[in-house]
Amino acid sequence: MTTTTLAVLVPLLPFLGAAAGLLLGRTAPGFVRPLAVLPTVAAFALAVLVAVRQGGNAAVDAATQLTPTGSVPIDLALHIDGFAALVAVLVGLVASCVQIYSTGYLRDDPRYPSYAALVSLFTSAMLLVVYSGDLMVLLVGWEIMGICSYFLVGHYWETPEARAASLKAFLVTKLGDVPFLIGLFALAADAGTFRITGVLGAVASGGLDHPTLVALLLLAGVAGKSAQFPLHTWLPDAMAGPTPVSALIHAATMVAAGIYFVARLLPVFAASGAALTVLAVMAAVTMVGSGLSALAQDDIKRVLAYSTIGQLGYMAGALAVGDRGAAVFHLLSHGAFKALLFLAAGVVIHAAGTNSLAAMSRMSGLAKRIPDAYWTMTVALLALAAIPPFAGFFSKEAVLVAAEHTALGDRATAPAAAGWIVLVAALLAALLTAAYATRLWLLAFRGRGAEAPDHGRQPVAMNAVLWLLAVPSLAFGLAVGYLDDWFDGHALTPTVTTGVLGTGAALVGGLVTYATWRQTSALAARTPLGAVAANPGGDGSLVEAEAIASHTPAYGNVASAPDPADPGRLLLGPLHAPAAAGFHLDAVYTALFVRPVRAAASLVRFLDREVVDTYVRGSGTGAKWLGLAVRRAQTGNVQTYLSALLAGSVVLAIAAVLVAAGA
Numbered sequence: 334m335t336t337t338t339l340a341v342l343v344p345l346l347p348f349l350g351a352a353a354g355l356l357l358g359r360t361a362p363g364f365v366r367p368l369a370v371l372p373t374v375a376a377f378a379l380a381v382l383v384a385v386r387q388g389g390n391a392a393v394d395a396a397t398q399l400t401p402t403g404s405v406p407i408d409l410a411l412h413i414d415g416f417a418a419l420v421a422v423l424v425g426l427v428a429s430c431v432q433i434y435s436t437g438y439l440r441d442d443p444r445y446p447s448y449a450a451l452v453s454l455f456t457s458a459m460l461l462v463v464y465s466g467d468l469m470v471l472l473v474g475w476e477i478m479g480i481c482s483y484f485l486v487g488h489y490w491e492t493p494e495a496r497a498a499s500l501k502a503f504l505v506t507k508l509g510d511v512p513f514l515i516g517l518f519a520l521a522a523d524a525g526t527f528r529i530t531g532v533l534g535a536v537a538s539g540g541l542d543h544p545t546l547v548a549l550l551l552l553a554g555v556a557g558k559s560a561q562f563p564l565h566t567w568l569p570d571a572m573a574g575p576t577p578v579s580a581l582i583h584a585a586t587m588v589a590a591g592i593y594f595v596a597r598l599l600p601v602f603a604a605s606g607a608a609l610t611v612l613a614v615m616a617a618v619t620m621v622g623s624g625l626s627a628l629a630q631d632d633i634k635r636v637l638a639y640s641t642i643g644q645l646g647y648m649a650g651a652l653a654v655g656d657r658g659a660a661v662f663h664l665l666s667h668g669a670f671k672a673l674l675f676l677a678a679g680v681v682i683h684a685a686g687t688n689s690l691a692a693m694s695r696m697s698g699l700a701k702r703i704p705d706a707y708w709t710m711t712v713a714l715l716a717l718a719a720i721p722p723f724a725g726f727f728s729k730e731a732v733l734v735a736a737e738h739t740a741l742g743d744r745a746t747a748p749a750a751a752g753w754i755v756l757v758a759a760l761l762a763a764l765l766t767a768a769y770a771t772r773l774w775l776l777a778f779r780g781r782g783a784e785a786p787d788h789g790r791q792p793v794a795m796n797a798v799l800w801l802l803a804v805p806s807l808a809f810g811l812a813v814g815y816l817d818d819w820f821d822g823h824a825l826t827p828t829v830t831t832g833v834l835g836t837g838a839a840l841v842g843g844l845v846t847y848a849t850w851r852q853t854s855a856l857a858a859r860t861p862l863g864a865v866a867a868n869p870g871g872d873g874s875l876v877e878a879e880a881i882a883s884h885t886p887a888y889g890n891v892a893s894a895p896d897p898a899d900p901g902r903l904l905l906g907p908l909h910a911p912a913a914a915g916f917h918l919d920a921v922y923t924a925l926f927v928r929p930v931r932a933a934a935s936l937v938r939f940l941d942r943e944v945v946d947t948y949v950r951g952s953g954t955g956a957k958w959l960g961l962a963v964r965r966a967q968t969g970n971v972q973t974y975l976s977a978l979l980a981g982s983v984v985l986a987i988a989a990v991l992v993a994a995g996a
Contacts, residue, residue, distance in 0.1 A: 340411050347456045354369060358450065373456055405522075410465065419819060420593055424459050426805075501566075509553045513557075541601070545605040554591070561642075580672045583672075595660075612649060617758030624761075636773050663728035700778040716807070723807055734825075764842035
């Protein structure tokens with residue numbers, strides 16, 4: 334087969350698997366798991382083959398026109414360059430691991446058939462985005478992912494948290510998609526085509542008339558999809574979905590789509606220095622704010638969610654300084670260790686019976702009960718904290734190097750101010766990342782108190798996936814010297830300056846957190862499980878931690894007794910309460926948007942009920958009264974009818990005579 338044919342099959346196979354799974358889910362349930370796993374694994378194998386054939390050389394392009402649409406045609410086009418080929422491999426790998434893991438994680442879930450089909454469709458949509466060479470076809474995959482995320486996040490629809498989270502994710506991402514769609518049309522109007530190669534050619538020849546406007550409109554959609562400030566608030570709440578869904582969304586689909594889109598069309602954004610500066614500020618606020626919030630969360634999945642937001646900020650920062658190679662390198666590295674973190678967290682939650690780190694800190698022996706999750710999660714957290722020689726170190730250093738070169742004027746790809754903004758924020762974020770990674774590890778695996786409960790062993794498929802993902806989390810960064818040709822020829826190796834600064838910041842963050850935990854860990858051992866304590870959200874209300882004591886599964890914000898020895902609480906001090914609440918950005922949105930919309934809806938309802946309905950009811954009442962009056966004239970007496978007819982005829986005759994006389 335040609336490379337083009339193989340590339341077409343990569344997104345097509347998961348799509349066919351999703352369709353077959355939906356059709357056979359009820360009639361032939363025995364085929365559901367093979368239809369979920371095999372097409373996705375086959376797509377992964379084909380994506381690897383496409384990457385090997387592409388080899389980081391010239392892009393593979395192919396197109397066929399779907400239908401004439403006027404002056405700007407829409408083509409079913411492929412455009413596969415080096416980083417597109419590698420991103421497709423990442424998507425296939427993570428999706429395959431998620432499908433295999435889910436066979437054990439959701440083995441008793443009656444809604445597994447629809448879940449598996451939606452995961453396959455989600456995967457197909459992301460692969461379509463990655464390989465697409467036409468912006469309108471890319472938009473199709475972009476929107477399908479939004480729909481799939483709505484259903485997958487709301488998988489546990491019987492819980493109010495899941496229903497609210499799915500609706501919030503859908504609405505917030507759609508809020509960004511409106512200007513995104515306008516930006517796509519504006520871009521096509523300037524370039525005269527939706528083809529990505531044509532758009533890039535128009536940019537190279539100076540054919541864009543409104544580069545800043547187009548770039549800012551597109552960034553709104555990217556901020557929503559990739560959870561960048563200020564449209565990031567949906568991602569932590571999306572943890573109400575199953576843990577494998579969290580791994581898929583955070584590692585290889587949905588949030589990665591926005592970063593990938595900017596990388597694909599980076600020359601469009603680079604044509605406007607103002608747009609790059611806006612992107613740099615957005616990335617800086619995202620990195621630092623998410624790091625502070627992650628340090629204050631009690632739910633282990635919400636810690637990882639805010640971690641994802643911060644790492645996406647790193648990628649956006651690399652793009653803001655004009656280096657898509659560093660951004661995509663970190664996208665690939667992050668995809669491996671973040672998928673591992675979420676899937677390992679699923680094992681931890683199953684073993685502990687709760688999402689709450691405060692509860693886990695009061696359990697001893699949890700690491701011994703789940704050694705596979707313990708060791709693999711340790712590897713992933715070291716990669717997240719960018720400790721050498723793990724993968725995260727090399728990819729984060731690539732971002733720091735790009736920011737350093739831009740800040741010092743060695744590269745003219747972006748304003749120097751953008752370089753300084755990204756560099757300073759990235760170093761501060763490196764310190765915060767190591768701090769919350771260390772805190773998570775200590776609270777989850779170094780708890781003190783009663784023996785952790787035994788909830789049974791995890792299926793072999795779940796543990797096998799963890800070790801499979803641990804390999805790239807550990808070794809992917811060692812291939813940095815062989816990846817330059819895949820990423821525009823830019824060197825991705827760290828420099829001494831950034832290596833010392835980045836690793837130093839990570840070590841300081843980790844060691845300070847560990848020292849704080851050591852000083853106060855005795856206090857945690859004396860605090861009984863299930864004690865009444867102040868709500869960690871900071872509102873002062875009292876809650877009982879019965880959910881922790883009974884190991885009831887928790888979704889979203891878990892109500893639990895806070896750990897008085899939590900190093901995050903002590904390190905953040907007065908910032909802890911606002912950081913735990915996401916700096917009250919949701920409250921701001923509620924005041925600015927939700928309440929006015931509800932007030933407008935109430936006004937419309939009042940007008941409809943009291944004004945419009947009044948006229949409608951009046952019309953009905955008038956017709957009713959007229960009917961009653963006419964009904965009284967219907968006596969059934971023939972003499973009466975003839976008399977009325979005669980009287981009417983006389984009246985008409987008199988009227989006719991009078992009219993004639995007047996004329």
